[in-house]
Amino acid sequence: MRVAITGVGAITPLGLTALELADGLRGDRIGIRPAPWAPEGGALFAGVDERFDATGWFEERRLDGVDPFACFAVAACDEALVQAGRWDDGGAVLDDERTAVVAGTSMGGMYSLMLAQARLEQGGSDAVPPKTMLRVWSNMAAAQLCVRYGVHGPSLTVTTACASSIDAIGQAARMVASGAADTALAGGAEGGWPAGRPGIEDFRPVTSVAGRILGMESPAADPARAVLPFDVDRSGIVFGEGAVFVVLESEASVRNRGAEPLAWLRGYGSCADSYHPSSPDPSGRWEARAMELALAEAGADPSEVGAVVAHATGTPKGDAAELKALDLAFGREDLLVTSVKGHTGHTGASAGAVGVVTAVEALRTGVLSHTAGTTTVDPDAHVDVVVGEPRRADLGTVQVNAFGFGGQNASVVLSRA
Incomplete structure (x- = not known):
């Protein structure tokens, strides 16, 4: 297999672009912070960079139908398309029938589901947003991408927990390699862990303590020492959120456009x-x-x-x-x-x-x-x-x-x- 990666985009705890992610990884920046739902301390969370504003991608009136995980996916994919040279003043430039979308998520719109449950319990059915289910379904990241770019190729959602985005990218690459698509937009998005976002007073979804429930949460209070991969003193996870997407293209597509691959995905x-x-x-x-x-x-x-x-x-x-x-x-x-x-x-x-x-x-x-x-x-x-x-x-x-x-x-x- 030989499929070109021509664009990457990222919304992460280290920044709002793939460049900010790369710069953060090469430096000493840590995206793990004290959790917003625990101002007294004692809990850590790796939320997306606090500068993220969903109104940069969605009109205010549409946001009631979009969960954070789908917002992150759209923002990341836009960036990837720009870097790939598949964007002009009118938006994405894609062959609508020859472009696939494969999005990975493990939690989907779980944040929105739990927020709706809290509103139901506190205010009754009238307090539940009418578009709640549109926010909850796990396929909504892929669906939002298809709607935004007007593509009609295969659209799939992969949910294999922490492996979801690699599985999504791998399956998308095989689509391109097999000729089922010329271009694929693939990656993963997670917004199901957050708490402390505006919405309802004292709302704290159970996902915010998922690590503790699983017995895997890091007990460390210092963000710089909270997660220690391969260290003798490693003690657990700090969960977070974000989205990363890549543009995958066939060799013929790259050649016909005169594009320069960033790297080749081979297996x-x-x-x-x-x-x-x-x-x-x-x-x-x-x-x-x-x-x-x-x-x-x-x-x-x-x-x-x-x-x-x-x-x-x-x-x-x-x-x-x-x-x-x-x-x-x-x-x-x-x-x-x-x-x-x-x-x-x-x-x-x-x-x-x-x-x-x-x-x-x-x-x-x-x-x-x-x-x-x-x-x-x-x-x-x-x-x-x-x-x-x-x-x-x-x-x-x-x-x-x-x-x-x-x-x-x-x-x-x-x-x-």
Whole structure:
């Protein structure tokens, strides 16, 4: 497989563009902050940059029908299209029947559903917004993108928890590679974790304590030390939100437009642990299998991969399993490995796509971002975990992992354009 990535867009805790995300990952900026619903302290949250204003993309009168996750998706995808050169003064420039949309989400409009429930309990049925269900359905990110750009190709929603955006990008790339579409807009969006947004007094959705319920929430109070991927002192997750989308195009589409790819997507692999709803198979066998499948589709030898953007959320069990998987798939101590979670928190379905932007930037610039927060790497890490500062490296191929609750394993292989 050889599919071009021609544009990337991002709304994340580190900023409102892919450039701000990349700059934040190369620096010391941390997108994890004290939670807005706990002003007294004791809780952390990785919300999107506070400058985000949905009225930049939707008229005020339409916002009552759009959940934050769909707003984030539209904003990110607009940016990706602009960078890809698929935008003019009239909006997106796309072949309406040859463009696919594949959006990943794990929570969908859960925020809106819980807000509506709170309003129902406090004010009765008349207090529930009439467009609540339009905000709740998980396919609404993809639907909003199709409506905005007027495209009529395949429109799919992928929900494989934290692996959703890698699965979305991988499936979209296969559509393009097979000829089912010439262009695809793919990525992930999450807005189901937030709390403290205007709407109802003292509203706090249960998703705001999801990490605590799962027994995976980081107990740290310092944002800079809250998430420690691959560190001996790692203690848990800080959940967040955001959206990242990419524009995928066939080689013929790129050639006909005279476009310059940012990178090539060469392979995608996915499989299931079939082990436990929240814990990974401790052997790492099936996470390794996803990486091996992606390499096989790419026609690449493991020795070609210079770096891996790991899933690595900072949980004791999750990171341990991924380290074993890296040993199984690569068996190399010189393999560079990084994780974005110390910078961004765990942005749910969009997390894997954040990793894709990280990989694209590393391939383009020769600089791989570091694993923020981590200082003492687990001795069971038989790879070169990048800590302290970004690492300069001549990278030709980078692999990106995303592993979701329920044993959803996904991986993609990207190469330098």
